[in-house]
Amino acid sequence: MARPIHLDSVRKEYRSAGSVHVAVDDLTLSIPEGSFTTLVGPSGCGKTTTLRMIAGLETPTEGRLSFGDEDVTGQSPQDRNCAMVFQSIALYPHMTVRRNIGYGLKVQGVPKDERDRRIDEAAETLQITEQLEKMPAELSGGQQQRVALGSAFVQDPDVLLLDEPMSDLDAKLKAELRVEVQRLHQELDATVVYVTHDQTEAMTMSDQVILLNQGRLEQFAPPGELFDAPVSEYVARFIGTPSTNLLPATVAETDDGYALAGDGFGVLAPADRFADRVGDSITVGIRPQYLSADGGDYELTVIAGVVEQLGTEFVVHGHTPDGTDVDAVSTAFGAVEHGDELVVGFDPGDLFVFDADGRTICHGDALAGETPRQSP
Amino acid sequence: MALGEGAAGSVVPQRLQTRIKRIALVLVAALVAVFVTVPVYVMVAVAVQSPAAVFRGGDVNLLIDSLTLRNFRVLIEDTNTIQYFANSLIVTASSTVLSTALAVAAGYGLTRFEFTGKTVAARAVLFAYMFSPIVLAIPLYVIFFSLGLLNSYFALTMALTAISAPFTIWLMWQYFQTVPISLEESAWVRGASRTRTLWDVVLPVARPGYISAAIFSFAVAWNDFTMSRVVMSNDEMYTITVGASLFLDRVTIGWGETMAVSLLICIPPFLIAVFLQNYLLQGFNVGGLE
Numbered sequence: 001m002a003r004p005i006h007l008d009s010v011r012k013e014y015r016s017a018g019s020v021h022v023a024v025d026d027l028t029l030s031i032p033e034g035s036f037t038t039l040v041g042p043s044g045c046g047k048t049t050t051l052r053m054i055a056g057l058e059t060p061t062e063g064r065l066s067f068g069d070e071d072v073t074g075q076s077p078q079d080r081n082c083a084m085v086f087q088s089i090a091l092y093p094h095m096t097v098r099r100n101i102g103y104g105l106k107v108q109g110v111p112k113d114e115r116d117r118r119i120d121e122a123a124e125t126l127q128i129t130e131q132l133e134k135m136p137a138e139l140s141g142g143q144q145q146r147v148a149l150g151s152a153f154v155q156d157p158d159v160l161l162l163d164e165p166m167s168d169l170d171a172k173l174k175a176e177l178r179v180e181v182q183r184l185h186q187e188l189d190a191t192v193v194y195v196t197h198d199q200t201e202a203m204t205m206s207d208q209v210i211l212l213n214q215g216r217l218e219q220f221a222p223p224g225e226l227f228d229a230p231v232s233e234y235v236a237r238f239i240g241t242p243s244t245n246l247l248p249a250t251v252a253e254t255d256d257g258y259a260l261a262g263d264g265f266g267v268l269a270p271a272d273r274f275a276d277r278v279g280d281s282i283t284v285g286i287r288p289q290y291l292s293a294d295g296g297d298y299e300l301t302v303i304a305g306v307v308e309q310l311g312t313e314f315v316v317h318g319h320t321p322d323g324t325d326v327d328a329v330s331t332a333f334g335a336v337e338h339g340d341e342l343v344v345g346f347d348p349g350d351l352f353v354f355d356a357d358g359r360t361i362c363h364g365d366a367l368a369g370e371t372p373r374q375s376p
Numbered sequence: 377m378a379l380g381e382g383a384a385g386s387v388v389p390q391r392l393q394t395r396i397k398r399i400a401l402v403l404v405a406a407l408v409a410v411f412v413t414v415p416v417y418v419m420v421a422v423a424v425q426s427p428a429a430v431f432r433g434g435d436v437n438l439l440i441d442s443l444t445l446r447n448f449r450v451l452i453e454d455t456n457t458i459q460y461f462a463n464s465l466i467v468t469a470s471s472t473v474l475s476t477a478l479a480v481a482a483g484y485g486l487t488r489f490e491f492t493g494k495t496v497a498a499r500a501v502l503f504a505y506m507f508s509p510i511v512l513a514i515p516l517y518v519i520f521f522s523l524g525l526l527n528s529y530f531a532l533t534m535a536l537t538a539i540s541a542p543f544t545i546w547l548m549w550q551y552f553q554t555v556p557i558s559l560e561e562s563a564w565v566r567g568a569s570r571t572r573t574l575w576d577v578v579l580p581v582a583r584p585g586y587i588s589a590a591i592f593s594f595a596v597a598w599n600d601f602t603m604s605r606v607v608m609s610n611d612e613m614y615t616i617t618v619g620a621s622l623f624l625d626r627v628t629i630g631w632g633e634t635m636a637v638s639l640l641i642c643i644p645p646f647l648i649a650v651f652l653q654n655y656l657l658q659g660f661n662v663g664g665l666e
Contacts, residue, residue: 057561077564084565090558094580103576104566155566 002034002191003068003158005054010063012049012215023049025215026063031208033068036185036192040202041212042238047195048163050212054193055084055161067158080159083152083190087164089144091136091151097123098132101150122150125187126180142173146180153184160190164197178205199239203227211235233358236285242315242327244285244352247300251277260284260353263322265298267348273362282361285352288315293332296345302326304340307333316342419642422635423447430632447636454628457637459612460619465644466529467604467615468597471536475544475593478537480586483548484574488557498549505542509602512538517606527610535603540593547592551585552578587655591648598644616641 012024024046031037039047052058053065056077065073072080083104091100098119099106105115123129126146131139136147145165152160162181166174182205185192196202202209203223211218211226211234219231230236236244249262251274258274259266262284291300302318309315314333319325328344336342349368353361388396421438422430426446430437451457486498516535517526525531555578563573579586604615614622620637623629 055561055565057564077561078567078569080565082565084562086558086562088556088558090556090562092559092577092581094583103563103568107563107566107568107572151562151566 001158002189003070004033005031005159005191005193006064006066007050007054008064008066010050010053010060010065012046012053012058013061022215024053024060024212027212027215027217029210029217029220031191031193031210033191034189035207036182036194036205037208037210038194038196038202038206039210039212040196040199040238041218043197044214045212046215047197047210047212049215051084051161051163051193051195054159055082056080081155081157082159082161083155083157084161085145085148085152085163085165087167089148089165091144091147093136095136096132097128097134097136097139097147100136100147101132101154104151104155118154119150122153125153125184126150141169142177145169145173145177149177149180149184153188156188157190160185160188160192162192162194164195166201167197174201181205200241203239211238229360229363230285230352231360233283233285233352233354233360236352236354236360240287240289242288242317242329244287245291245324245326245328246354247284247286247320247324247326249282249284251280251282253278263320263324264301267298267351267367269353270362270366273366277355277361281356283354283356283358285354286346286350288327288329290350291326291328291330291344291346293330293342293344297347299343299345300326302328302342302344304336304338304342306338307336309334318342416642419635419638422631423639425632427630427632447632448640450629450633451636451640455623455633456611456614456619457616457640460614460616461640463529463608463613464598464615464617467532467536468594468644470529470533471540471597472590472594474533475537475540475597476586476590478541479544479548479589479593480579480582482545483550483552483585484578486545486549487552487555488560501542501545501549504538505546509539509600513602513606516603520607527608527613529613532604532607532615535607536597536600537593539600539603540596544589544593547589548582548585551582551588555581584655587652591652591655594648595645598641 007027007029010024010027011022014021014023027046027050039050041047049058053060056072056075056079060073063073064071067080091097092103095103098116101119101122102115105118110118119132120129123132126149128143128146128150131143131147136144139147148165152162165181166177169177178201181192181194194201194205203226206223208220209223209226210220213234219226219235221229226235226239230239230244233246237246247262247265249260249265249267251269252259252261252266254266256268258269258271258278260269260274260282267284291302301321302316303321304316304318306317307314308317310329313329313331314336316328316333316336317325318328328342333342347364347368349364351364351367353363353367355361418438421440424443424445424447425437425440426442426444429442429444482501486494512535516538520526520528520531520535559577559581560573563577564570568576599617600615601617601621604618608614608618616637620634620641623634623637
């Protein structure tokens, strides 16, 4: 039965030779039962450590971890009804696929008939029935990963943990298995926690995304919210490809009110948020997809560097006249060449505004009300 | 400098190099084979013919033209060979089991647990391996004498294990490091206890390692002379190596019987080499002893 997972001020540090490395710092969050939650972040942000603490393979240095009402902080991995799929796949090389999948059931003392029935069922779901009597070494990478998923599936766990299970697979297999994992989630009554450094996986698969930054929680929200309303510059940069463009600007007081003045633009800003920030350096973020070749309330000049074709769209990697890197994505950039000067437009509603520390001051919706004065 | 200059094949053509390599390999192999097989052949030739046939006409006649079991019969009827052989088997088997079990336990502990003094312990193991058996023999003699354990299988088993264990522990320590921890973790998450995981997962995966360790401790124990000579002083308790070495001092025993007993000594190692050679190579590859 799926159970919610609560982390309460969890901290994990590693000590070695006198130095202390904090892998996870004061992490508090509740993962709803039955949800598909993804832990995402760059290498070394503590996501795998967090997952291993949930599995019981690491014990938190401080804080409390519970499944529903049950405190599991000090429980050994054997006593939690978790299943885990490892990055290294971790199939037992000396057992056939059938025995690999059934090992957990055997340990739990499930009789052989029942075991075989469940193995066959799992194998059918994952389309590995023909591989059941083979040894893991005879399987391809994708098949091995399916076996690992199958092992987790037959356990009927309360909590299913996946630690970057697809990082070693090629793009096509990844896409295939992504669907497989989601189907598994629908069939299982389990809370799924999935670790990845690949934000595409995080965005496409999950109900909830936990974005970590150096062991601390940066944002915990559904994927759409992470994309549209990042709480910080870090979130805005991490989520979405290409990364959000960051344009330096200052808050200025003008005749029309307040404006965010940058290289070639001055976006009107509401007084309630910016009146006390006049003169501050801020950063304006805009996603490459929201820079359009025509239209938009404001304009920005971009000098094109490299142009990449992505199917029907073109990605222009360029920079503004003062040297800030800017990427833009549109179907209309097909004819752009290196060195061309483009004028791209954007709407204030699509902007993010960050303060000097990288925290979000406001999202576009707060700016959208301030219409620029049209030149006659 | 022209492209490819100085690369393989620039002075001597690639094909010629390959051929030279192959010929050199065959030559070296043949040379080694001659050095190894000639003494073995001499041993077999002397062992399976009667002394009269071998030494006929005042020469050593090494072409096998008659077969007899006379030498073996003399060994069995006139000497304690069977007893010696049995003694050897007993202490070798006990020492092999003990040394391998010790190596598995210590190797796993060194690989998977952090404890104070771990590095010191590991270094001490390697240091112990540097001692030659004779250095250990006298102190061990004193110890076993004080404990009243001289002339016992137990004492010799312990002494032989003391010689082989440092190396087998080191070998298993290296081998366990090649077993990914995630295999164990995946078993723990599925509910298997640490001990069960060791049996179900770690040991099967580490099989080449502990078979190598067992073969090594077998070889040490079976071929041992020093320890047996020091610990056993009673004729009933001699191992085959010590027993055989004493034959030459006897008037009634000649070269034929001595070579026959040598042939007997060779049989167990030969069987092991034939049946377990693949494991031996796999295990030592990991130990960096290719």
